[in-house]
Amino acid sequence: MKIQIINGPNLNLLGVREKSIYGDASFETYLETLRARFANISIDYYQSNIEGEIINKLHEIGFGYDGIVMNAGAYTHTSIAIADAIAAINTPVIEVHISNVHKREEFRHKSMIAANCKGVIAGFGMDSYRLALEHFIL
Template sequence: MKILILNGPNLNLLGVREKSVYGTESFESYFEELKKSFPALELEYFQSNTEGALIDKLHEVGFSYKGIVFNGGGYTHTSVALADAIKAIETPVIEVHISNIYARDAFRQKSVFAAYCKGSITGFGLESYRLALHYFERMKPKQIGFSSQKP
C-alpha cells in the first residue's frame, strides 16, 4: 500500500529550527524509523518549500496512492490552492502537525485544509505522523475512502 508523507515549508529544518517546538530530530532520520516500523506500507517522502511543487505532488499521487499524510506547515492557514488540490484528488489525506496549532498564535488555529481531509492529528510531535500511518495500516482499503465533502 503506497502512502506519501508530504511536508511543506520550513519542515526541511526539523532538528535545527525552534527545537523547543519541533524537537531535535531531522525528518529524514525519523522517516527511516517509520519505514522500519511500517514494513507493510510502501512509504514515500517529499518535502518542498514551494506551494506549486506541493500541489503538483498531490496531483501526481492523488489518484493512485492509498493515502497521504500531509503537514502543510504555514500553508495550512493560508493556501486555498492547496485546499483545492486536496479537495480535487481521490486519495484520502490526513493532516498532521507537530505542534498543537490550537495552542499557538490565533492565525495558526485555523486550517483551510481540514474540511477536505479524512482527519487531523496535531500536537504529538513527530509521533503525529506515526498515528496517521497507524490509521492507514489498520484500515482495509474499502474503509480508507473519504466519505465527507469530497466529490
C-alpha cells in the same frame, strides 16, 4: 499499500529550527524509524517550500496512492489552492502537525485544508505522522 508523506515549508529544517517546538531530530531520521516500524508498506516522502510544487505532487500521486499524510506547514493556514488540490484528488489525506497549533498563535488555529482532509492530528510531536499511518493500515 502505498502512502505518501508530504511536508511543506520550513519542515526541511526540523532538528535545527525552533527545537523547543519541533524537537531536535530531522525528519529524515524519523522517516527511517517509520519505515522500519511499517516495513510492510511503501512510504514515500516529499518536501517542498513551494506551494505550486506541493500542488503538483498532490496531482501526481492523488489517484494512485492509498493515503497521504500531509503537514502543509504554514500553508495550512493560508492556502486555498492546496485545499482545492486535496478536494480534487481521490486519495484520502490526513493533515498532521508536530505541535499543538491550538496552543500557539491565533492565526494557526484556522486550517484552510482541514475541511478537505479525512482527519487532523496535531500536538503529538513526530508521532503525529505515526498515528496517521496507523489509521491507514488499520
